[in-house]
Amino acid sequence: MATNGEWLSVSEAAELSGYHPEYIRRLIRDGEIEARKFSIVWQVKRISLLDYVKDAKSKTDKRYSPKPKKRV
Secondary structure (H helix, E strand, C coil): CCCCCCEEEHHHHHHHHHHCCCHHHHHHHHCCEEEEEECEEEEEEHHHHHHHHHHHHHHCCCCCCCCCCCCC
């Protein structure tokens, strides 16, 4: 399928982001990245994917605390 570079197949999105194709599909289902379905093929909007990857790299898990627990 020919695209102008704005839209990527799931496999192209996985290759670009380093994520597994199933994870890309999950992001689509959860509405985390912009995508459209053309017949039976999902296409991911490139800028949406790149924004998600950039945001994901900048976040840290606030629940994790590297402080050691005090012993009683």
